[in-house]
Amino acid sequence: MSIVTVQLGQCGNQIGFEVFDALLSDSHSSQGLCCKRENEAYQASCKERFFSEEEKGVPIARAVLVDMEPKVINQTLAKAAQSGRWKYGQHACFCQKQGSGNNWAYGYSVHGPRHEESIMNLIRKEVEKCDSFSGFFIIMSMAGGTGSGIGAFVTQNLQDQYSNSLKMNQIIWPYGTGEVIVQNYNSILTLSHLYRSSDALLVHENDAVHKICAKLMNIKQISFSDINQVLAHQLGSVFQPTYSAESSFHYRRNPLGDLMEHLVPHPEFKMLSIRNVPHMSENSLAYSTFTWAGLLKHLRQMLISNARMEEGMSHHTQPNFSWGLTMLPRLVLNPWFQEFKTSLANMVKPHLYKNLEGFKDPALYTSWLVPVNAFNVWKTQRAFSKYEKSAVLVSNSQFLVKPLDMIVGKAWNMFASKAYIHQYTKFGIEEEDFLDSFTSLEQVVASYCNL
């Protein structure tokens, strides 16, 4: 089944390019460490998911590109065409001459409705090209105006027009230091709207990915392109083909559907994170060896200590072994408890390795789901990208409670002093809308806290 990707704004388009490039490079890499037949089946499955029929032998990304300024779209199209390995469709772009000036209200209430028909037509044409359609992958930042505002508007439209198809949004969480003064307003408006219309929100924090580039990849001058390559590697390792639950010979047909089924057991809990091991530069990789047991031990520790990378994670944090007791004895029994993050559901995808008992520990999970339902393994025999051994973990857990609480708090402080509100009311987003967003996100924080 195929996935249609919608790339929105500068951030969405730049990341989208890296994702397609990573998928295609991996699929054509000779390092898959599996037999020829296996590799061919893998390539065919990847192509069906993400690329449509070849034009003169060049696969075409199943994607729609949307931005209100032409610059990034033009660069993205050119980079794909220059790769010579794949490209975007000739009529898959929508752009205008004027951006949203980092104003969510302008993207959502002005650009969105004004260009609704053209954007939805492009998406419809892309969906019609799929023999069998699984759903949408929507890539956007939440701090700007175009990706976040139009992204929220388009996701809502997709929910209305394709209510039976799945929608997963990849959202970029802004740097804490903040490049955009109203980023907290834009963020809470984006999140609260997506929480209503999307099926799952896959969140990447720019600060965390930046640290991976600095500490693990040893990059000195970190650009968005470096950050996006790390992101694309993580996304690619989740979306590349794995075997279906029933058979080791057939690839999973509906990865979006399976992800939602395994990881989003309740609509109140839609926030997903990705962690990968290992991450390193090509140079270091040549001198490194890994064991499966070591990699998976690190991945589990990253999960429970809420670390985005191995370096610097707490080795003390342990799950609460007095599972089922009330909060107070938990804190007394386990001083590291506050660091520990409870999971609702986890999916691990290592290739080849079988012993994953550590992820089945009931102490990792909320009491209302048994580990057999809360934990899932996706199997494959093919190594991903340049790594001989690697594993990825997708998690629905308390990982975002603190950042979400902080962003809501900062937005609330600004709102209380009415700062910049007139720039939103001017385009039809009223104080009531802000209050609704605060209420719904406070509810999300409370629900995750109570896991």
Ligand SMILES: Nc1nc2c(ncn2[C@@H]2O[C@H](COP(=O)(O)OP(=O)(O)OP(=O)(O)O)[C@@H](O)[C@H]2O)c(=O)[nH]1
């Ligand atoms: N990871 C990553 N973040 C990006 C990239 N480009 C921008 N951002 C982040 O996205 C946010 C700004 O959103 P943009 O996508 O630039 O804005 P836009 O959606 O085009 O909206 P307007 O500029 O208002 O038209 C900030 O938090 C940036 O840190 C990128 O290529 N990669």
